[in-house]
Amino acid sequence: MNNALKGNILKGLGATAAAAAILVAAAPAFASxxxxxxxxxxxxxxxxxxxxxxxxxxxxxxxxxxxxxxxxxxxxxxxxxxxxxxxxxxxxxxxxxxxxxxxxxxxxxxxxxxxxxxxxxxxxxxxxxxxxxxxxxxxxxxx
Known part of the structure; x- marks a missing residue:
């Protein structure tokens, strides 16, 4: 696997983790x-x-x-x-x-x-x- 592909995968995982963290932090706002x-x-x-x-x-x-x-x-x-x-x-x-x-x-x-x-x-x-x-x-x- 080349370094460019590894970098893109890591960036994608980082963005996914950040989005998940935002949703978890905002969870109380979604509660009724x-x-x-x-x-x-x-x-x-x-x-x-x-x-x-x-x-x-x-x-x-x-x-x-x-x-x-x-x-x-x-x-x-x-x-x-x-x-x-x-x-x-x-x-x-x-x-x-x-x-x-x-x-x-x-x-x-x-x-x-x-x-x-x-x-x-x-x-x-x-x-x-x-x-x-x-x-x-x-x-x-x-x-």
């Missing part, structure tokens, strides 16, 4: 994005579940958001009835500054998460919590 919907008022999880959920930052929740089939956007100020549940949820929120900060910083560091939030008109500084709800559904709590 979750459907976002606004949750109805008073549809927040039980306050007894919300309290420990919001107080602990769990990086896995970002992966759950990115791989969800559907995302229910829950507005914090309408998530619970005005009664005791709303007061308990507000107390839980006030005790969770550190975990909320860590969640927001992790979201900011994840380009795919930032794109997903931007595409759905959610500002990262509004995010309070991400809670997996099962069956590919995630509740996204926002202020």
């Amino acid at each position: 994005a979750p459907a976002f919907s606004l949750a109805k008022p008073n549809s927040g999880m039980s306050v007894d579940s919300f309290d420990p959920q919001v107080q602990v930052f769990n990086r896995q929740n970002i992966a759950d958001l990115l791989h969800a089939r559907s995302v229910s956007v829950v507005k914090f100020d309408t998530a619970w009835n005005e009664g005791g549940d709303a007061g308990k949820a507000f107390d839980a929120l006030n005790n969770s500054d550190q975990s909320i900060h860590l969640l927001r910083e992790a979201l900011k560091a994840d380009p795919a998460a930032m794109r997903l939030l931007a595409q759905n008109h959610v500002a990262v500084n509004q995010v309070i919590d991400i809670a997996p709800a099962g069956n590919g559904t995630v509740q996204l709590y926002v202020s």
Whole structure:
């Protein structure tokens, strides 16, 4: 085999490898994005579940958001009835500054998460919590 033919084969393999690398890198862009919907008022999880959920930052929740089939956007100020549940949820929120900060910083560091939030008109500084709800559904709590 002459050197010119070897060179052409190697160039062809290099181009094929480069094209494959581009497709692999772009694969997340081809994945289907979750459907976002606004949750109805008073549809927040039980306050007894919300309290420990919001107080602990769990990086896995970002992966759950990115791989969800559907995302229910829950507005914090309408998530619970005005009664005791709303007061308990507000107390839980006030005790969770550190975990909320860590969640927001992790979201900011994840380009795919930032794109997903931007595409759905959610500002990262509004995010309070991400809670997996099962069956590919995630509740996204926002202020």
